[in-house]
Amino acid sequence: MAKGVGPGHRATWEFWGEELRERRMKAGLTQDDLGRRVFVSGGYIGQFEQAIRKPQLDVAARIDEILQSGGFFERMCRKLINKSPYADYFREVADLEALATTICEFAPTVVPGLLQTAEYARQVTVAANPFAADEYVEEKVSSRTDRSRILADATRPEYWVVLHENVLRVQVGGPGVMAAQLEHIAARARARELVVAVIPCVAGAHPSMMGSLKLMEFEDAPPVGYTETAFTGTLLDDPAVVKKARRAYDLLRVAALSPEASLALIESAAEEFRRCARTT
Template identity: 60%
Template sequence: MPKRQPRDSQEAGWEFLASELKRRRLAAGLTQEEVGLRAFASGSYITHFEKMGRKPSPEMAAQLDVALETDGFFERLCRKLLEKSPFAAYFAKAAELEKLATKICDFESMTVPGLLQTAAYARALTIAHHPLAEDEIIEDLVSSRIERARLITDTPRPEYWAIVHECALHVPVGGQAAMAEQLEHIADLMRARKVLLQVIPLQAGAHSIMGKSLRLMEFDDAPPTAYTEGAYSGNLLDEPAMVKQTQGAYDRLRAAALSPEASLLLIETAAEEHRRCATTT
């Protein structure tokens, strides 16, 4: 699969960070392995940073400053680039990584995953999170989410697999008509083979990630990562043992979920129910 290329204007800043890392490493007479040892990372991670296969977190950028004695330069630059993101600070790094992913696996327990959301659905969620925000701010946030969603319809695109709980199909976010539109959109994507999606039925009972969300991302030339999110917080995980544990949890979700074919039928049925309610109220 061709390597994905990010679209936003921040890319020039990240390219500058990568080139400066290589320039300052060479000026210090250090190999990538030596910088990695000083920054408590592997030499391959430094390679990924220099080639933009991965972008450092502010914490890793601070370790690079220590390794290269750059007096906070990389940490300040990294934080500045993340501040320009239209997304919440805790999600900004994950949003950058998803543009480079070759495979993304999402799980949501109560909502439709962001990459599958329609504008009406996203707007209702955004207003619920920011009830006093001005309309212009709401629309900017919605536009950013819809722009993200192009990721799974553009070419090239990552392999995208999502699992949602059946609860997410029945909560009328934005009203019955908006919810019908949302589920019809998901069904269209599934029928067009743009996404693989499974639903965990109510009858499945307890499962391994109840009340949480989880995202797994894989890359051509970098180790996989996991991202978990709670209320106003998120954690990007790249420690191999932790990522392996989250992959196991996702595998158990797949085992508990309906097949894609049965899931599509359930989604279509729920969409019809919301559409019927919208026309009779």
Template identity: 60%
Template sequence: MANGSHGSRQAAWEFFGAELKRRREDAGLTQVELGAQVFVSGAYIGQFEQAIRKPQLDIAQRIDEVLQTDGIFERLCRKLIDDRRYADYFAGVVELEGSATMIGDFEPTVVPGLLQTPAYARALVLATHPFATEDFVEDRVAARVERAKILKDATRPEYWAIVHETVLRVPVGGAQVTAEALEHLAALAHERKVLFQVYPFTAGAPANNGSLRLMDFDEAPPVAYTETSFSGTLIDNPAVVKRAQRAYDLLKGAALPPKASLALIESAAEDYRRCASTS
């Protein structure tokens, strides 16, 4: 999505927030009172109204019910999270990561999306969509590259990434592409834009089998996101988020320390680089 398009989407979320505030005040409700009726905190409602945080679809539906707004917030929410470059279950995660203060990722098979090079992302898209048009492929590669811009912002989130050793050992797009991808990871670690750990084969079964993401926010409860090949779940239930946080802590405890992880990433990159130069 181009910067202009991103600005238009943000302006639309600001309209959502302003309309929510107007309808709430017309109903004579405080933020805390509305939050209690839709099962979120008053601070959550305030962040929705300021377009700092975007509501999930089920919350928008409950707001419509309480304020008797004939589905306007559900329709707005559906339109705003409808980005065809992302799966329906992931679009809401993309909206949230822009306001996160901390992101923790665990990926068992591939480089996390925020850290992929364009060539690596392209190879993954082609692997799952072998008959896709060039426009389709380029749209999805551009989407991943755009998401990565949050790591360049002055207000970028603290980012902790754990990858299974499988990620280092399975070439994606060939030796050259994989070497560049791992060198990119190492560069980000040296620049202190991400803290890396590798979960080694010797650690045995991981505490989480699929992709896991944790996100923290200023003045808003944390969320978790889990994903398998064809579905994903965004979780804000405090009890379940706590279980996800414990799983992530177990992954961190079993993974190699950051210094040893970086050395392993750089060693794997060198191996792929030598393979690419001799092929």
């Protein structure tokens, strides 16, 4: 699978990329030529053509102008974006996750989407959307589990996760759901797919108490941050703001237990939920 494109839309984005390559070559332009004219690198054009990266609408519009394609690329881009299972404010973040070389994440109350099991994701989705149809819920669950596949990819990013102890204690679904979720996190940590640290409740006040935080680094682009609250999220690309977010994350890691102690706490909490599940 091309990195950054979910299985439900890959073929369509591949068609977009194939059309771009064909029309670019007919125009006698190299990837670098077209990139210069639409203000991106030739490498980006190559990633568009391979369906690795999804273009922004303004880039698609500039491609139409240069290739004289009558608005084809922008129109198709809009249709594909509208099919996205993600909220407007999260679409670009989901694409960036798949391109990141390093992801650092902090979660104060809920397991991060990249680590959620299907049943945990289902319970979270239903809690936020109590009147939603089953089809809507399953689409959200599927999109979340699809995102998590980047952690098993051969080119997976380094993934650092700081969880507040609340994440381990707040029961989402029944005790069996929580036991399976915490066991899933522990298994991925033991497989060295991620490094996890837990901030204990006794640590008191800490940065980013009002919402989650994600930092992403890339090979060919500046780092970005992302913060999220209950109803919206904000992508941070101002270097000064990203630097402040980086400092906040460093302070979170200082407040956390060591990875070894954190893993022991996660496994202990999982066992408590497992015992509870056996007795209910």
